[in-house]
Amino acid sequence: MLLSMTGFGKATTELTDKKIVVEIKSLNSKQLDLSARVPNAYKEKEIELRNTIARILERGKVEVNIYTENVGKVVSTQINQNVLEAYYQQIKQSATQLGVAEPGESLFNILLRMPDVMKSETQEVSDAEWEALNSSVKQAIVQLIEFRLQEGEMLEDLFRSKIANIARLLNEVEQYETERVEKIRLRIEEALQKIGEKDYDKNRLEQEMIYYIEKLDVNEEKNRLNNHLQYFIETMEGKSGQGKKLGFILQEIGREINTLGSKSNHAEMQKIVVQMKDDLEQMKEQILNVM
Numbered sequence: 490m491l492l493s494m495t496g497f498g499k500a501t502t503e504l505t506d507k508k509i510v511v512e513i514k515s516l517n518s519k520q521l522d523l524s525a526r527v528p529n530a531y532k533e534k535e536i537e538l539r540n541t542i543a544r545i546l547e548r549g550k551v552e553v554n555i556y557t558e559n560v561g562k563v564v565s566t567q568i569n570q571n572v573l574e575a576y577y578q579q580i581k582q583s584a585t586q587l588g589v590a591e592p593g594e595s596l597f598n599i600l601l602r603m604p605d606v607m608k609s610e611t612q613e614v615s616d617a618e619w620e621a622l623n624s625s626v627k628q629a630i631v632q633l634i635e636f637r638l639q640e641g642e643m644l645e646d647l648f649r650s651k652i653a654n655i656a657r658l659l660n661e662v663e664q665y666e667t668e669r670v671e672k673i674r675l676r677i678e679e680a681l682q683k684i685g686e687k688d689y690d691k692n693r694l695e696q697e698m699i700y701y702i703e704k705l706d707v708n709e710e711k712n713r714l715n716n717h718l719q720y721f722i723e724t725m726e727g728k729s730g731q732g733k734k735l736g737f738i739l740q741e742i743g744r745e746i747n748t749l750g751s752k753s754n755h756a757e758m759q760k761i762v763v764q765m766k767d768d769l770e771q772m773k774e775q776i777l778n779v780m
Contacts, residue, residue: 491648492729492780493640494518494549498632500625504618508558511625513542513633517778518550525553530614531622538626545630547730548780555622569606576603637780641729644775648725651768652718655742658761658768659714662707662749669755673705705752714745732779739776743769 494517502509521543527535542553577600584591592599600606721738724731746769750762 490727490729491641491645491725491732492634492637493644493778494637494732494780495640495778496549496633496636498629498634498636500628500632502621502625502628503560504621506559507618508560509618509621509625510556510558511622511629512554513626513629514552515546515549515633515637518548521546521548522550523553524551525555527553527555528557530557531555534619534622538622541623541626542630546633548732555626568601572603573600573606576600576606640778641780644779645725647775648772649722651772652721654768655746655765656715656718658765659711659718661761662711662758665755665758666707669705669753669758673754705754707749707752710745710749710752714742714749717742717745730780732776735779736773736776739769739773743773 494515496513496515498513500511523539523543523546525535525539525542527538531538538553538555542551577596580596580599581591717738721735721742724735724738743766746762746765750759750766753759753762
């Protein structure tokens with residue numbers, strides 16, 4: 490079973506006076522790279538939340554956004570006059586230096602949206618709110634994992650298709666092997682005939698030809714490649730979290746394909762090797778998304 494590192498989860502919990510929204514997004518990464526934006530009121534729980542998310546998601550570039558919205562009652566909010574005036578003076582100064590007109594009537598709306606201009610009463614977070622926050626985080630994680638499972642199924646279908654295609658191409662190699670050896674033998678003999686009437690040890694020549702042709706034998710490479718293809722499928726069908734291991738198996742598959750290509754010395758076999766490499770490269774691109 491495969492799990493993708495790509496996923497998205499979102500959960501919303503509404504309390505009497507507040508709505509809590511948690512969004513978690515995950516992309517591929519070699520290790521866990523977790524970043525979180527948490528409201529100041531929840532800062533004391535941030536490490537706990539991070540540990541919970543890290544323990545479950547394990548790998549990936551994970552972005553967590555938690556934000557709240559007050560509902561149901563008016564919250565005491567004040568304008569931080571000193572901060573507002575400081576922003577106003579900076580905007581006027583910048584407009585003068587750049588030789589552009591000030592924003593005009595829209596300036597006040599701009600100022601109100603600047604950081605720290607509005608300040609609210611600090612309220613202690615209740616146990617019910619902490620529970621709601623934890624519940625939202627867990628719900629978002631569940632959604633993200635479901636997303637990862639769906640993506641993993643798509644990746645598994647792709648890998649099965651590519652592995653089957655490489656195996657099919659490997660079977661096509663056999664039809665060219667006898668022909669390839671005979672062509673190599675004829676090419677060597679034709680080259681000798683062009684040399685002219687020269688004395689040479691025909692027995693020694695036969696031994697050298699046998700040695701040379703044996704070096705071009707690809708049976709070992711075929712067997713190892715076939716074993717690696719089967720091992721990839723077996724590993725993929727095992728427990729999740731095998732992305733790195735599957736990547737190593739693909740490296741071994743690539744090594745055998747390259748050796749097969751260097752030994753082929755035959756146009757049709759080399760075409761087959763190129764097709765194998767194309768399938769392999771597509772798998773290498775996608776294996777980076779696997780947990």
